[in-house]
Each structure stands twice: as structure tokens, then as C-alpha cells.
Amino acid sequence: xxxxxxxxxxxxxxxxxxxxxxxxxxxxxxxxxxxxxxxxxxxxxxxxxxxxxxxxxxxxxxxxxxxxxxxxxxxxxxxxxxxxxxxxxxxxxxxxxxxxxxxxxxxxxxxxxxxxxxxxxxxxxxxxxxxxxxxxxxxxxxxxxxxxxxxxxxxxxxxxxxxxxxxxxxxxxxxxxxxxxxxxxxxxxxxxxxxxxxxxxxxxxxxxxxxxxxxxxxxxxxxxxxxxxxxxxxxxxxxxxxxxxxxxxxxxxxxxxxxxxxxxxxxxxxxxxxxxxxxxxxxxxxxxxxxxxxxxxxxxxxxxxxxxxxxxxxxxxxxxxxxxxxxxxxxxxxxxxxxxxxxxxxxxxxxxxxxxxxxxxxxxxxxxxxxxxxxxxxxxxxxxxxxxxxxxxxxxxxxxxxxxxxxxxxxxxxxxxxxxxxxxxxxxxxxxxxxxxxxxxxxxxxxxxxxxxxxxxxxxxxxxxxxxxxxxxxxxxxxxxxxxxxxxxxxxxxxxxxxxxxxxxxxxxxxxxxxxxxxxxxxxxxxxxxxxxxxxxxxxxxxxxxxxxxxxxxxxxxxxxxxxxxxxxxxxxxxxxxxxxxxxxxxxxxxxxxxxxxxxxxxxxxxxxxxxxxxxxxxxxxxxxxxxxxxxxxxxxxxxxxxxxxxxxxxxxxxxxxxxxxxxxxxxxxxxxxxxxxxxxxxxxxxxxxxxxxxxxxxxxxxxxxxxx
Numbered sequence: 001x002x003x004x005x006x007x008x009x010x011x012x013x014x015x016x017x018x019x020x021x022x023x024x025x026x027x028x029x030x031x032x033x034x035x036x037x038x039x040x041x042x043x044x045x046x047x048x049x050x051x052x053x054x055x056x057x058x059x060x061x062x063x064x065x066x067x068x069x070x071x072x073x074x075x076x077x078x079x080x081x082x083x084x085x086x087x088x089x090x091x092x093x094x095x096x097x098x099x100x101x102x103x104x105x106x107x108x109x110x111x112x113x114x115x116x117x118x119x120x121x122x123x124x125x126x127x128x129x130x131x132x133x134x135x136x137x138x139x140x141x142x143x144x145x146x147x148x149x150x151x152x153x154x155x156x157x158x159x160x161x162x163x164x165x166x167x168x169x170x171x172x173x174x175x176x177x178x179x180x181x182x183x184x185x186x187x188x189x190x191x192x193x194x195x196x197x198x199x200x201x202x203x204x205x206x207x208x209x210x211x212x213x214x215x216x217x218x219x220x221x222x223x224x225x226x227x228x229x230x231x232x233x234x235x236x237x238x239x240x241x242x243x244x245x246x247x248x249x250x251x252x253x254x255x256x257x258x259x260x261x262x263x264x265x266x267x268x269x270x271x272x273x274x275x276x277x278x279x280x281x282x283x284x285x286x287x288x289x290x291x292x293x294x295x296x297x298x299x300x301x302x303x304x305x306x307x308x309x310x311x312x313x314x315x316x317x318x319x320x321x322x323x324x325x326x327x328x329x330x331x332x333x334x335x336x337x338x339x340x341x342x343x344x345x346x347x348x349x350x351x352x353x354x355x356x357x358x359x360x361x362x363x364x365x366x367x368x369x370x371x372x373x374x375x376x377x378x379x380x381x382x383x384x385x386x387x388x389x390x391x392x393x394x395x396x397x398x399x400x401x402x403x404x405x406x407x408x409x410x411x412x413x414x415x416x417x418x419x420x421x422x423x424x425x426x427x428x429x430x431x432x433x434x435x436x437x438x439x440x441x442x443x444x445x446x447x448x449x450x451x452x453x454x455x456x457x458x459x460x461x462x463x464x465x466x467x468x469x470x471x472x473x474x475x476x477x478x479x480x481x482x483x484x485x486x487x488x489x490x491x492x493x494x495x496x497x498x499x500x501x502x503x504x505x506x507x508x509x510x511x512x513x514x515x516x517x518x519x520x521x522x523x524x525x526x527x528x529x530x531x532x533x534x535x536x537x538x539x540x541x542x543x544x545x546x547x548x549x550x551x552x553x554x555x556x557x558x559x560x561x562x563x564x565x566x567x568x569x570x571x572x573x574x575x576x577x578x579x580x581x582x583x584x585x586x587x588x589x590x591x592x593x594x595x596x597x598x599x600x601x602x603x604x605x606x607x608x609x610x611x612x613x614x615x616x617x618x619x620x621x622x623x624x625x626x627x628x629x630x631x632x633x634x635x636x637x638x639x640x641x642x643x644x645x646x647x648x649x650x651x652x653x654x655x656x657x658x659x660x661x662x663x664x665x666x667x668x669x670x671x672x673x674x675x676x677x678x679x680x681x682x683x684x685x686x687x688x689x690x691x692x693x694x695x696x697x698x699x700x701x702x703x704x705x706x707x708x709x
Contacts, residue, residue, distance in 0.1 A: 019432030022439075023252055023260075026213035033209035040202035041265045047195040049272045051188055052406035056280075058184045060099040060399030062177040065126070066159055067097040069119040069149070070112075087125065089151035095125050099397030102281065102390070109394075122394075123149070123156035127176040135169050210257040214249050217435075221245055224439060230519035231479070232441060244438050248431035255428030259421050266414030273407045281400050283390065287382050288408060291375045295415055298375075302368040303422060309361035310426050316354045323350055369416065376412040380405055466545040466625040467530050468495040468656025470516065476524035477515055485511050486522070487679040493672075498657040500667035502700060503676035509660045512676075513628050516658070518542050547624035551631040553611040560588060561595040564617045575621065581650040582616040583643045609644070616647045627657045664701050673697065 027034060070086075072094040087095035096118070101109070112118035128139070142148035142161055149156040155173075165173070222245055233241075277285040327334065327343055334343055383404045390396025470493040477486040485508050493499045501509045515522050518539055527534040529542075555563050564584075565575065579585040579595070587610055591597040599605070606614070619627060629648065645666055651657070661667050668687045675683035675690070675697050683695050690697035 016429050016433060018436055019252075019429055022217075022432055022436055023213075023256055026217050027209065027256060029216065030209050030212050033205045033212070037202050037206045037209060037261065038264075040198045040205070041261065041268070043198045044195055044202065045265055045268045045272060047191050047198070048269060048410060049276060051191060052403045052410070053276065054184055054188055054191075055406060056099075056397075056399035056403035058181055058399070059402050060097060060397045062181045062184070064098070064398040065177060066122050066124055067095050068101065068122060069156065070094050070096045071117045087154075089154055089156075093151060095123070095154070095156070097397070098122065098394060099399055101394045102283075102396065106393075122159045124159055124162060126155050126157065126173045127153055128155055128173045135165075135172060138164065138169070206257055206261055210253050213256070214253045217252070218245055218249050221249070221435065221438060228441065229521070230514065240434075241438070244435055248435050251424075251428050251431040252435070254424055255432075259424050259428070263421060266417070270411055270414060273411045277404060277407055280403065281390075281396060284383055284387060284396065284400065284404050287386050288379050288404070288411075290382070291379050294375055295372070298368060298371050299415070299418060302364065302418070305364045306361065306422050307426065309357070309364055310423070313354070313357040313361060314430070316350070316357045320347075320350045320354055323347060372412060372416050376408060376416075379408045379412075383408065464541065466656075468493070468497075468625050469528075469530050470626070470656065470658075471528040472512075472516075472525070473528070474525040475515065475522050475527060477511060477520065477522045479520075485679050486515070488525070489679075489681060490525075491674055491681060491684070493656055493658065495656055496654060497671045498652050498659060498669075500659045500661065500670035500673040501676060502661065502664065502667065502673060502697065507676040508679045509676055510630055513548070513630055513658060513660065517546055517548065517628065545625045546628060547619040547622045547626075548628040548630060549612070549615045549619050553615040555599050555606075555611060555614065557599060559593070559596045559598055560584075560591075560614065563599055563614060564595075564621050566618060566622075568621070578617050578621045582613055582620055582647045584613050584617045586643075587613075612644060613647065616644070616651060620651055625655055627651055627655050629657070629659045629661070631660050631662060664697075664704055675700075 067087075069089070070093075072088065072090075072092055086100075087097070089095050104112070109118065113120045139148060139155070142157065142164075143150060147158045147161045157173075162170070171178075225241065225245070274285070274289075277288060323346065327347070334340060383401065387396045387401040387404065391398065391401070472489050472491050475486055475489045476484055478484045489508075489512065491499070501512060503509050511520075514520050516527060516534075518534060518537075529537060534542075561570070561575070564578065575595075576585075579588060588595050588597075629651075648659070648666060649669070652659075659667050659670060667673060670687070672684065672686060673690055674681050675695070677696060683690055683693060683697055685693070691701060
């Protein structure tokens with residue numbers, strides 16, 4: 001996989017079924033939380049849909065309470081849509097609200113008016129209290145002149161006569177309507193409070209669900225990572241693997257919690273708005289729907305442009321990150337060779353490339369958002385224009401106009417947020433593909449779970465300790481096909497024997513140890529430990545019996561004590577003995593915090609020799625049955641070498657030991673020495689016998705100690 005594909009995914013797609021399958025595999029483990037969250041999503045969506053409809057009802061039924069008088073006997077024959085807007089006035093008379101007149105055609109209205117079934121005048125329906133004084137006199141005059149009609153508690157006032165009333169008189173006439181408006185407002189407030197509570201519960205359950213799912217995903221991904229053989233880590237950067245377990249999983253979390261659920265809610269809301277608008281007023285809904293093709297077109301173009309811009313940005317950021325990592329890691333070399341200004345110039349160029357790529361994406365957003373905003377205001381303006389014409393023709397009510405404007409605002413809000421969602425979806429798609437690539441990589445034969453199972457089914461007891469009888473029989477190994485590093489290696493190590501392996505760099509010394517430690521699998525031959533083939537022995541059992549001291553000592557950012565015991569139970573007596581035998585106590589005593597002194601990252605505050613002694617103490621505290629020293633005495637001064645040689649003598653007592661060393665002074669007392677050359681054993685014996693052969697070992701020894709011979 002190339003650098004871009006590794007950093008951004010396969011092709012910058014917004015949708016990947018495998019990524020969604022991976023995500024929902026973990027989400028559906030907690031389907032109870034998901035169902036609860038979705039139920040509250042439905043409630044929230046419903047409340048968002050009902051509030052504009054309640055506003056329409058307030059406007060049509062209590063504010064602009066206008067309509068026509070109709071014969072009730074005829075009205076009973078109407079369809080349900082008209083009956084819903086009917087107010088019974090008397091036995092033979094009913095009031096048809098103006099908002100329902102749209103269901104009658106112009107010809108039907110003219111025919112009904114001509115036959116007297118429907119009044120030609122428009123009236124305001126009020127339910128006034130007992131009125132006296134000037135207002136009562138004015139109403140009496142209107143009733144006498146036929147400009148007002150009384151039906152029990154209801155009063156119909158011709159709309160042409162409303163201007164004859166003062167503001168206070170209208171307020172007095174509309175007291176009952178205002179009380180109803182207050183009731184509806186309280187209902188809306190109640191719905192908003194319920195919506196707030198539902199949103200809180202939905203967010204809590206959704207966040208809990210996503211965190212539980214991501215916790216499981218992190219656990220499974222880490223469990224899978226630790227089953228990989230060392231070859232996988234040789235071929236993949238550690239920083240990227242760390243990123244998979246942390247940042248990439250968090251990006252998937254954002255995809256679920258901030259995109260998928262809200263996208264479902266947004267789509268549900270938009271569909272609900274469209275349906276309500278078409279069922280309420282087909283005429284105005286058709287006007288609004290004229291913008292739908294443009295929304296789809298702009299969204300598709302935006303998606304393509306954003307995807308291209310995203311590709312460029314991720315590529316440039318990847319280049320910048322690689323350069324930063326290389327620069328910071330190699331800062332000492334950069335400063336030694338006075339490369340600061342040159343690196344700064346290179347950084348400035350990469351930084352400018354990122355800036356230009358970000359600008360291209362910004363231009364795409366700068367076009368898309370105003371376009372969607374334009375479509376929103378265009379829809380509102382079109383609804384106002386055609387709605388006003390409809391009001392004049394009794395085809396549209398004021399409440400419908402208010403409802404449509406509110407719905408348009410709610411309809412376009414999710415479209416406006418698509419820009420942020422697209423960015424999150426692309427990031428999550430790339431992150432998910434990279435996580436899937438880790439899950440899809442070949443692990444070792446024994447996964448973490450199977451290792452645990454093998455502890456109960458192995459032929460050996462759980463606390464089995466190796467005797468240390470090791471045998472290589474015609475072992476061949478290659479890192480790359482047919483490029484053999486080990487060629488027919490055969491040797492044996494008896495229990496508690498010390499075997500030294502020497503040879504030139506690249507001869508295959510460390511590879512022997514790696515294959516024996518089961519970091520890599522040999523292709524030919526057999527490796528036996530205590531008579532069992534290594535393939536039959538679980539990884540964990542080998543790790544419990546092997547301890548290695550490497551040339552490059554890794555220390556954790558913890559205390560010295562924690563670095564030595566490394567999670568095992570602390571035994572003060574054994575700890576003191578280990579520190580004394582490995583001479584670690586010499587410099588620990590001089591530290592302000594003693595063995596609780598905190599180690600800086602990778603132990604940079606300690607010398608190479610001190611780090612090496614700490615690694616010896618760690619190995620001895622582990623008390624292994626097989627000890628591996630892989631060039632553990634290189635890059636140290638003479639005095640420290642003397643301490644290390646003494647520590648090695650103490651370490652190798654009572655256990656099988658394999659020592660790889662360039663400094664032959666540390667292996668003179670080995671029971672047996674084998675010499676490796678180009679992947680083959682060319683000499684074998686003890687120190688004296690090999691010197692007597694005057695072969696490769698003799699040459700290596702005299703190159704190091706010619707001044708002493």
C-alpha cells in the first residue's frame with residue numbers, strides 16, 4: 001500500500017460497506033442502547049415536525065380566525081379534510097375556516113355561493129364575553145345592519161367591518177382566542193421541555209453506546225496486534241499502529257455518534273417535512289420542491305470536489321508529518337551537521353503546500369454553503385410570493401404560510417451541515433479501512449484467546465519451567481523467499497550450559513535467537529526445546545521461560561523499580577539481591593529517589609552501561625530458565641564492561657544461556673562457542689580449541705586482542 005493509500009484509505013470514498021459492517025458489529029452488541037436512542041430520535045423528530053404545525057393551528061384558528069358560513073347539511077357530505085376545518089354554529093349552520101377553502105375549486109365555490117350554501121362574505125369568528133357600553137352598542141349596530149351574525153355564544157363579524165373597532169375593543173372581543181393561544185403556547189413549551197429531556201437521554205445513551213462499542217473495538221484490535229509476529233512490526237511503523245488503536249478508533253466513534261445517528265435523524269426530518277408540506281398544501285409544496293433537483297446537484301458536485309480536495313490535503317499532511325517525524329527524531333544529526341536552516345526551508349515548502357491544499361477545500365466550502373443558503377432564502381421568498389397570491393384567492397391561509405417558512409428553515413439546516421458530515425465521513429472511511437487492514441493482516445498461529453485456552457489443555461503443567469535442553473536440527477530461515485539467512489543450522493545446548501555465538505555482522509547470529517524465541521517461523525528443519533518441537537509450545541510458555549537482554553535497551557517512562565520488576569509481584573529481598581548481583585545498586589544509591597527515581601523517555605538520563613545493567617537486573621528478576629544476551633556488551637566503557645562481565649557470570653549460573661557478542665572477552669568462559677559465517681556454522685568448540693584451530697574465531701580474537709597476545 002502506498003503512502004497516500006495508507007494515510008487516506010483506498011480511494012477517498014464516503015461510503016464503505018466493510019467499514020460500516022465493522023462499526024455495527026460492535027454497536028449491535030449493545031442494541032438495547034441503540035434501540036432506546038433511536039426511539040428518542042423518533043420522538044425528537046416528531047416534536048420538531050409538530051411544533052410548526054401547532055403554530056399553523058394557532059395562526060389559523062385563533063389569530064386569523066376567518067372563514068365562510070356554510071350549510072351544515074351540505075357540509076356533512078364533505079370529505080374529511082373539510083370536516084376537520086368545520087366549526088358547528090347551529091343546527092343548520094357551520095363555520096368553514098379559510099384554511100380549508102383550498103380544498104374547493106374556484107368553480108365549486110362559485111356554484112356554492114350562487115346556491116346560497118356558502119356565504120360570499122368572509123367573517124371573523126369570535127366568542128365575546130358579556131359586552132356592555134360602547135362596544136356592546138357597536139356590536140348591536142353591526143347585528144342590526146347584517147354586518148354581524150350571532151349564533152349562540154359565537155359571533156360572526158364581517159371582515160370589512162373589523163376596521164371599525166379600536167385595538168382595545170378587538171382585544172376585548174378576542175379574549176377567548178388569546179386564552180387558547182396561551183394554552184397552545186404552553187403546549188409548545190411543554191413539547192420543547194420534553195424534547196430537551198429526550199435529547200439529553202438520547203445523547204447519554206448514544207454516547208454510552210458508542211464508548212462501549214469503541215472500548216470493545218480497541219480491546220479486540222490490541223488483542224489482535226499482540227498476536228502478530230515480529231515481521232509485522234518490522235514492516236509497519238509503530239506510530240501508525242498506535243494511531244490505529246487511538247485516533248482511528250476515535251474517528252469511527254465520531255462517525256457513529258456525530259454522523260450516522262444524526263444523519264438518520266436529519267433524513268427522517270427532511271422526509272417528514274416534505275410529506276407534511278405535500279399533505280398540507282400541494283401548491284406551495286410543489287413550489288418548494290423546485291429547489292430539490294438543485295440541492296441534489298449541488299450536493300453531488302460538492303461531494304466530488306471535497307473528495308478531491310480531501311485527497312490532496314491528506315497527501316500533503318502525510319508528507320508534512322513524515323518530515324516532522326524524521327526531523328525531530330534526527331535532531332541531533334541535524335544540529336551536528338548544521339542543517340537547521342535547510343530543514344526549515346524544506347518545512348516551509350511543505351507547510352505552504354498544506355496551506356494551498358486547505359485553501360482549495362475552503363473555496364469548495366465557500367461556494368457550497370452560500371448556494372444552499374441561497375436556495376433556502378429562494379424557497380422562503382417563493383413561498384411568501386405564491387402564498388400571498390393564494391391568500392388573496394382564499395387558497396392559502398396565513399397559518400400555512402407560517403408553517404411552510406418554519407419547515408423550510410428546518411429542511412435546509414441538515415443540508416447546510418452536510419459539509420461537516422462529509423469531512424467526518426471521509427476521515428472515518430479512511431480510518432475504518434486502516435483498522436480493517438490491521439484485522440486482516442496475518443497473525444501468528446496462536447491468538448491471544450487460544451493461548452489462554454492452551455494453558456488449560458497443554459500436556460505440561462501451567463507453571464512448567466524449561467530444563468533448557470535446546471536442539472536445532474538442519475534449520476533454514478529466510479526473511480524473503482529464497483534469500484536464506486540461516487542455512488542448515490544444527491547445534492544443541494544442554495541444560496545450564498552457556499553457548500556463545502560469534503560471527504561477522506549479518507552472519508545470522510541474532511536471527512538464530514529470534515527464531516528460537518518464536519518471533520519468526522523457520523521454514524525448514526526442526527527446533528526442539530526439552531524434546532518438544534517449538535511449534536507445539538505456546539508463545540506464552542516460551543515467553544515465561546525466556547528472558548533476553550538486547551543491545552538496544554528499552555526503558556519505560558516509569559520508576560527504576562517498575563522497569564526492573566515489569567509488572568511482576570514485588571519481592572524486596574529478591575529485588576535487593578538482583579540489584580546487588582547486577583551492580584545496579586551502585587548507581588541507584590546515588591539517585592535522589594533511589595529505586596523509585598523516575599526514568600525519562602527511553603532512559604536518556606542514564607548512560608549506555610547503566611541502561612545495560614538495568615536490563616540485566618530486569619532479566620535476573622524474571623529468573624528465566626533460558627537467558628539470551630544479544631550483543632549486550634557493545635558500546636560500553638572498560639570499567640562498565642568489567643561490571644557487566646561479572647553480572648553475566650552471575651546471570652548465567654543455573655540456567656541455559658545463549659550469548660551473542662562482538663566483544664569476545666565476555667565469552668571466553670562459555671562452555672561452547674559456535675562461529676557463524678553467511679548463515680552456516682563453520683566452527684564449534686570452546687575458547688581454547690577454537691584458538692588452536694586458527695580459523696575465523698582465531699582471526700576475530702586476534703583482531704580485538706592482538707596487543708595482548
